Amino acid sequence: MTRETHPYTTPARPLDLNLYLVTGEHPLETVQAAKHATCIQVRSKPISARELYQLTEAIAGIIQPHQTLLVDDRVDVALALRARGVRVDGVHIGQDDLPVADARALLGADAIIGLTTGTRQLVEESNKIARLIDYIGTGPFRPSPTKQSNRPPLGIDGLRELAELSAVPTVAIGDITPEDCPAIRTTGVAGIAMVRAFVDNPALQA
Numbered sequence: 001m002t003r004e005t006h007p008y009t010t011p012a013r014p015l016d017l018n019l020y021l022v023t024g025e026h027p028l029e030t031v032q033a034a035k036h037a038t039c040i041q042v043r044s045k046p047i048s049a050r051e052l053y054q055l056t057e058a059i060a061g062i063i064q065p066h067q068t069l070l071v072d073d074r075v076d077v078a079l080a081l082r083a084r085g086v087r088v089d090g091v092h093i094g095q096d097d098l099p100v101a102d103a104r105a106l107l108g109a110d111a112i113i114g115l116t117t118g119t120r121q122l123v124e125e126s127n128k129i130a131r132l133i134d135y136i137g138t139g140p141f142r143p144s145p146t147k148q149s150n151r152p153p154l155g156i157d158g159l160r161e162l163a164e165l166s167a168v169p170t171v172a173i174g175d176i177t178p179e180d181c182p183a184i185r186t187t188g189v190a191g192i193a194m195v196r197a198f199v200d201n202p203a204l205q206a
């Protein structure tokens, strides 16, 4: 494998969070078929740093030009791949990952950083660092077997409340199906993220 010599920087273009794929089972096959997705997050649990690094590089090699590519949790993995010129646009970090300020300092101003929220308090806290993030996840819409969020489900009204409260774009997540999307889109969220729905139907255009 030849080592790239020019670090990758995320192009300055509008961030399209509209149809947000979070990888689950069969990640490569799902991404390959999800050509309509606007944003791809590489998420796999449990996984080693090396395996996530290799999976992310493989996905970076098959995504569409219009798609934004993010790594879940691991700022170091995103940093290492970007330094090699691999097309990784940023990260999605949770409340237990690196602090946002450190992630931003490491990744630079061009990178995309998403942050998990899901309660009024977490959104109010994210508003205080809105200059450092590009969007927030707001979930769970409904309880999800994919991830135990340990937060009360938001439902349509909860999504709307957090979308109105947030100073940055919001992405709905948590047990969302294509049938939910029309109602969710009325809440003011900037995007809808799904795991199982994409695994079950990678070509969905919800």
Ligand SMILES: Cc1ncc(COP(=O)(O)OP(=O)(O)O)c(N)n1
Pocket: 022, 041, 043, 045, 072, 073, 092, 093, 094, 095, 114, 115, 116, 117, 136, 137, 138, 139, 147, 171, 173, 193
């Ligand atoms: C878009 C989006 N929203 C929320 C999450 C959850 O992230 P996190 O809290 O880091 O939990 P894990 O996904 O790491 O289990 C997400 N990944 N993406």
Ligand SMILES: Cc1nc(C(=O)O)sc1CCOP(=O)(O)O
Pocket: 022, 116, 117, 118, 137, 138, 139, 140, 141, 144, 145, 146, 147, 149, 173, 174, 175, 176, 193, 194, 195, 196, 197
């Ligand atoms: C990764 C994730 N985060 C959530 C949150 O509430 O922050 S819910 C979730 C899992 C979403 O998977 P599915 O679409 O299969 O329900």
Ligand SMILES: [Mg+2]
Pocket: 072, 073, 092, 093, 094
């Ligand atoms: Mg995470």
